[in-house]
Amino acid sequence: AQTVTQSQPEMSVQEAETVTLSCTYDTSENNYYLFWYKQPPSRQMILVIRQEAYKQQNATENRFSVNFQKAAKSFSLKISDSQLGDTAMYFCAFALLTGNQFYFGTGTSLTVIP
Amino acid sequence: DAGITQSPRHKVTETGTPVTLRCHQTENHRYMYWYRQDPGHGLRLIHYSYGVKDTDKGEVSDGYSVSRSKTEDFLLTLESATSSQTSVYFCAISESMGLAGGHSSYNEQFFGPGTRLTVL
Numbered sequence: 001a002q003t004v005t006q007s008q009p010e011m012s013v014q015e016a017e018t019v020t021l022s023c024t025y026d027t028s029e030n031n032y033y034l035f036w037y038k039q040p041p042s043r044q045m046i047l048v049i050r051q052e053a054y055k056q057q058n059a060t061e062n063r064f065s066v067n068f069q070k071a072a073k074s075f076s077l078k079i080s081d082s083q084l085g086d087t088a089m090y091f092c093a094f095a096l097l098t099g100n101q102f103y104f105g106t107g108t109s110l111t112v113i114p
Numbered sequence: 115d116a117g118i119t120q121s122p123r124h125k126v127t128e129t130g131t132p133v134t135l136r137c138h139q140t141e142n143h144r145y146m147y148w149y150r151q152d153p154g155h156g157l158r159l160i161h162y163s164y165g166v167k168d169t170d171k172g173e174v175s176d177g178y179s180v181s182r183s184k185t186e187d188f189l190l191t192l193e194s195a196t197s198s199q200t201s202v203y204f205c206a207i208s209e210s211m212g213l214a215g216g217h218s219s220y221n222e223q224f225f226g227p228g229t230r231l232t233v234l
Contacts, residue, residue: 045225106156
């Protein structure tokens with residue numbers, strides 16, 4: 001079975017500062033994808049960043065970057081220069097190449113403080 | 115944005131009544147999913163479909179059924195709604211995962227706007 005754990009239910013950060021959200025997962029498979037989704041108060045789920053397990057280089061999208069540690073099964077999200085619009089629930093997700101199911105963590109609620 | 119709509123967007127119903135939620139896509143994606151979102155649980159998969167008339171159960175399928183008679187529509191039915199089914203329901207779509215050139219090829223899941231269902 002695949003599991004995704006987000007151990008930080010809530011976090012806050014000052015505007016313009018950097019914050020890191022943690023995610024760990026458990027799988028015996030070798031080929032998979034990892035994702036971070038953002039859910040603002042509008043409830044819309046928005047893909048922030050994704051990482052292919054076979055790639056050693058950490059993915060980066062503007063102010064968002066990940067620290068992917070495959071051996072440790074860790075996939076943290078770093079948000080630099082935090083903005084008020086980053087206030088949202090963030091979900092870590094995992095998907096195997098075999099089968100087509102996604103597995104989501106329970107989410108981290110991030111508040112950016114002005 | 116991916117063309118995914120859900121209807122209704124909000125619904126209040128009474129215990130014991132049947133409820134059907136509709137997901138409609140204009141992307142011609144093969145895979146469609148129904149999730150429920152509850153505080154402290156994140157998103158949990160109810161059912162998913164990998165083609166017309168091809169569906170499978172997810173983590174929390176008890177009390178729910180689905181149907182997919184056309185590529186673009188995926189229906190979620192609560193046969194007899196209970197208060198424990200009060201939740202926000204999300205539909206999602208994705209294209210096939212596969213291998214290309216020795217590496218994986220994949221599109222992420224795109225989500226609909228959600229349906230808030232309240233069962234009294």
